[in-house]
Amino acid sequence: MVDSALAAAGAALGLTAAKTVYAGNPTNEDTSKIPSYNTEMEYRRCGKTNMMMSAVCLGGHWKRVDKVLPNKAGGQGWLGWGSGDPEFDKNRYDVVSRCIDRGINYIDACWSNEVIAYSKALRGRRDRMYLAYSWGHTEVRYPEWRTFEKLKQGFQQGLKEAGQEYVDLWRITCLEESSQHDEATIEELIKALDWAKKSGLARFTGISSHDRPHIKQLIEKYPQQLEVICTPYTANTKVVTDDSGLWATMKKHDVGWFGIKPFASNSLFKGDSSPGNPHEEEDNRLARLAIRYILCNPAITAPIPGLITVEQVDNMALAVAERRELDGQERADLKRAMDRAWANLPSQYQWLKDWEYV
Numbered sequence: 001m002v003d004s005a006l007a008a009a010g011a012a013l014g015l016t017a018a019k020t021v022y023a024g025n026p027t028n029e030d031t032s033k034i035p036s037y038n039t040e041m042e043y044r045r046c047g048k049t050n051m052m053m054s055a056v057c058l059g060g061h062w063k064r065v066d067k068v069l070p071n072k073a074g075g076q077g078w079l080g081w082g083s084g085d086p087e088f089d090k091n092r093y094d095v096v097s098r099c100i101d102r103g104i105n106y107i108d109a110c111w112s113n114e115v116i117a118y119s120k121a122l123r124g125r126r127d128r129m130y131l132a133y134s135w136g137h138t139e140v141r142y143p144e145w146r147t148f149e150k151l152k153q154g155f156q157q158g159l160k161e162a163g164q165e166y167v168d169l170w171r172i173t174c175l176e177e178s179s180q181h182d183e184a185t186i187e188e189l190i191k192a193l194d195w196a197k198k199s200g201l202a203r204f205t206g207i208s209s210h211d212r213p214h215i216k217q218l219i220e221k222y223p224q225q226l227e228v229i230c231t232p233y234t235a236n237t238k239v240v241t242d243d244s245g246l247w248a249t250m251k252k253h254d255v256g257w258f259g260i261k262p263f264a265s266n267s268l269f270k271g272d273s274s275p276g277n278p279h280e281e282e283d284n285r286l287a288r289l290a291i292r293y294i295l296c297n298p299a300i301t302a303p304i305p306g307l308i309t310v311e312q313v314d315n316m317a318l319a320v321a322e323r324r325e326l327d328g329q330e331r332a333d334l335k336r337a338m339d340r341a342w343a344n345l346p347s348q349y350q351w352l353k354d355w356e357y358v
Contacts, residue, residue, distance in 0.1 A: 034052045035105040035130060040102075040317065041054050042055040042320050043103075044301050044302060045301075046256035047227060047228060047254045047255045048227055048253075048255070049256055053106045053302050054103055054104045054106060054320075056304075056317070057303070058096070058305075058306075059260060060114035061306035062306055066081075068308055069087050069091060070087065081113075083117040089120060091309075093120075093121045095307055095312075099307075100125070103317070105130055106130040106131075106132065106302065107129055109134070111135070112137060112158065119164055123163075131164070133162075133170050133202070134172060138154025140173075146189075148192050151188065167203070168202075168203045169206060170202035172208070177210065179214040189207070190225050193206075206225075206227050209229070212354070212355070223255075229255055229257055229258075232352055233261070233262065233300065233303060233358070234261055235334055235337075236338045236353075238357050240358065246358045247297070247299055257300050259304065260303075262294055262304075263305060263341075264338070265345070268290060269287075270283060273312075275309065275311070286333070290334065291305075291319035292322060293334060296324060
């Protein structure tokens with residue numbers, strides 16, 4: 001059974017949402033331990049970690065940052081930006097500051113330059129944000145880093161380079177099709193996650209993968225180590241509400257769930273994200289519709305869009321505050337936009353279409 005009204009699907013199965021502290025906190029939950037708590041933000045329990053996360057969080061990528069910062073000579077891709085450039089560092093500091101002001105309390109950093117940039121932006125206020133860590137090029141995506149000893153070495157080196165004594169979440173970045181990893185690699189990965197948590201260097205552990213059937217198998221086999229999973233989740237994603245779906249496995253094992261690519265790698269938008277572009281207002285509206293749609297799934301901890309301006313942070317906070325359920329016109333508008341996004345998906349992101357159902 002597939003139900004695109006995600007919250008209704010949960011009710012139909014008798015499933016309730018994970019503990020949630022809504023804006024204004026009418027449930028009178030203790031908010032003193034929620035980093036950067038803001039009465040205008042909603043917070044969701046991140047599975048069995050029991051961390052209370054803002055309902056929208058900050059993804060590590062800064063795609064299109066060149067649209068708000070001057071290009072370097074000759075231009076460069078978004079991955080070329082990193083800590084050490086004063087304008088870039090200020091941009092990341094300002095975005096993180098606005099997140100804190102708005103009650104957004106989690107950063108998902110998944111590559112070395114992201115970990116370093118956000119560690120720098122958090123100096124002096126590390127306690128205001130949860131920080132997730134993945135140092136992708138010293139993890140299992142690369143054959144030379146597929147043993148426990150190498151994973152341990154890479155993790156310790158990364159923490160030292162970023163100036164971090166610990167991270168809130170170490171989520172190892174697997175191959176997109178994680179089923180390509182053999183069982184020996186998975187066992188080494190699990191051993192490394194166990195070690196990191198027992199040593200106190202990572203409070204919680206998990207993985208990222210785009211391989212839905214394999215994620216389900218891994219959670220069922222290693223529920224203690226896979227406390228949090230990072231997967232694609234777009235405004236075209238719908239829930240399979242029987243036991244065959246990933247959604248049911250996430251609920252059963254109380255797994256925290258972060259969704260990447262909520263805007264289909266910006267294919268949802270007509271504009272280029274530059275301030276004042278002709279499509280800015282409509283693109284902001286579509287971004288809010290997408291976030292509201294995704295948050296109708298009670299199993300999702302949070303979507304994690306990459307944000308390049310303080311105005312985009314404000315827009316995400318507004319999406320959380322707006323009425324959750326989309327009306328008929330809003331659903332039609334979002335469907336048209338996602339149909340266009342699917343038609344315009346770059347070749348390297350066609351795999352997003354595999355995440356229509358979870």
